[in-house]
Amino acid sequence: MTRDDRQVTLNRAVFTQTAFESRALTVLTTLFHRFPRPGRYRVHVQHESRPVRDLTVVVDERSTRLQANLDLANLHEEKGCCCDAEGDVELAVNGVVGLYPSTGVGGYGVTVTRLTEGEGRADGGHEVVLDNRKGVPAGDLFAVVLTRPGSYVLAARNARSEVRVTLPRGERVRTDEPSLVVLTSDGFAPRSLELLAGRALVIACDVDADLRIELVRAEEGEGRGAGPRRRTFRAARPREG
Amino acid sequence: MAHLTVALSENVLRTSVALLVGAVRWEKQGAKDFGAFSAGYHVKGHLEGGGVDLGSDGSIEVKELDVKWDRFQVTLGLDVPEICVGGGCIDLPWPLPDICLPRICVFSGDPDISISPDLAAFVAQEISFTGRIKVRYFDAGAPPPPGFDPCSFLAQVLSGTGVLPPTPTTNQWQVFVDPQSIDVDLFDFADIVGDIVEDALTAAVEALIPGGWVRDLILAIVGGVADLIRFVLDIPDEIDEWLSDLFNVSFGLLDFLAQLVAELFGSCVPVYRIDDPFEVLPAKVTTSVLLSGAPVTLVPVEVPVRGLSVTVNDVELVVQADVGA
Secondary structure: OOOEEEEEEEEOHHHHHEEEEOOOOOOOEEEEEEEOOEEEEEEEEEOOOOEEEEEEEEEEOOOOOOOEEEHHHHHHOHHHOOOOOOOOEEEEEEEEEEEOOOOOOOOOOEEEEEEEOOOOOOOOOOOEEEEEEEEOOOOOOEEEEEEEEEEEEEEEEEEEEEEEEEEOOOOOOOOOOEEEEEOOEEEEOOEEEEEEEEEEEEEEEOEEEEEEEEEEEEEEOHHHOOOOOOOOOOOOOOOOO | OOOOOEEEEHHHHHHHHHHHHHHOOEEEEEEOOOOOEEEEEEEEEEEEEEEEEEOOOEEEEEEEEEEEEEEEEEEEEEEEEEEEEEOOOOOOOOOOOEEEEEEEEOOOOOEEEEEOOHHHHHHEEEEEEEEEEEEEEEEEEEEEEEEOOOOOHHHEEEEEOOOOOOOOOOOOEEEEEEEEEEOOOOOOOOOOHHHHHHHHHHHHHHHOOOOHHHHHHHHHHHHHHHHHHOOOOOOOOOOOHHHHHHHHHHHOOOHHHHHHHHHHHHHHHHEEEEEEEEEEEEOOEOOEEEOOOEEEEHHHOEEEEEEEEEEEEEEEEEEEEEEEO
């Protein structure tokens, strides 16, 4: 038989990353920026080592699109880009753009600038509405998927929260059930929480913040993979004659 | 009354069939794409044993031919589905829209795994058939039928030499045991075969996954390797039964064996052949004809064979023919 021999590589960053911060978007982190005002916005994406791409977000009251997720690691590839050929993204008022890298190492910086009517360049006179290297503005959200079991500390401003990540025991885990934490001027709410590995933690910022979450104590798994395997093919009933 | 009558005992016919059976070897391979997985096979086999019973109704039963597999390689290829973390949506108060998170996948693409165990030692079958004698006259002077070669299938699958006779250069009476009903055992894999295949698949999937807590997490996401394989292959119950269905139905190897026997015995390899004219005495060079002792070539003595017929009763096979002009 003939089959394509596709080379598949492990996305190592998914398992090696133990510290995350909003000022450098890395694999497993997502920054959601809201666009409450109509207008044209320039999104400048910068990797630690190189500029990546400039995009334009057009926020229009006639648009019905409420969310666009941009994979910063694949902005030049069709599959990873939600924008048209000119790099424009249409969005409804109050729409959200999610910015995340799906692969790779190193952090990304994103600057979103509101362009003044009639001018095309994002320089001095324009309003910078997001620069993640300086912080997450109030109203935005920062999400992180924690894969490694252990205890984490979530910190911002003077607030701290404890997050314990565990592996599911003897059950199949659904990773598409994120947990929400709200950051206000009083701190995080809730102040501690527990979530299953592989699920996302979403921090909604009611105040400007520079967020950081870091593993402080790792917990090893049970190593089920190395133990005897459970057989599930054998049916319990005897074969009929 | 026929000019010529030859009676062959059941034992003689049994020996003739055994000689034919002993020369049969075949090879076949194929593959099918089922979407989430693909399956292929590469098999080589031959026949052994078997007995012959003559029936009083003119039937001939060739029974319990053992199908021996020299190679029975099964290839299973799986597209392991995407394994990702994250995802899901968060409800936010109006006027904020709900926010949906991206999924981050563990592998750069959908990994493929493939295994090819040889199950020859675990597969055994028998073929029996009941047939009737069919007599065919081959006219060497007639052009071959256009477009259709009844033995092309056998020419493709039979391996080795000498099974399919070459096209005769003279006219010929050919006697076939033409199968009327063929009984082929279903492919029925034992539990141990299911274990072999399952172990090989599991090892191939686990080789993709790092150890420790990473493996724990990935196994928790996919629900275990066995469940993942079961899901991809769409196995409803036991893997050995699933394999049996694969060979019995999807690959059509049962039909293959039946066609092989039907065409081999019924159309392409006669159990007896009688040239027409039949050579009674061969050509010969002799020095005993002339007084001088000079060599003389004697032409062969050949008699034309007409109206050949074959009947079968419960003890013998009787060939009758006329010697015609």
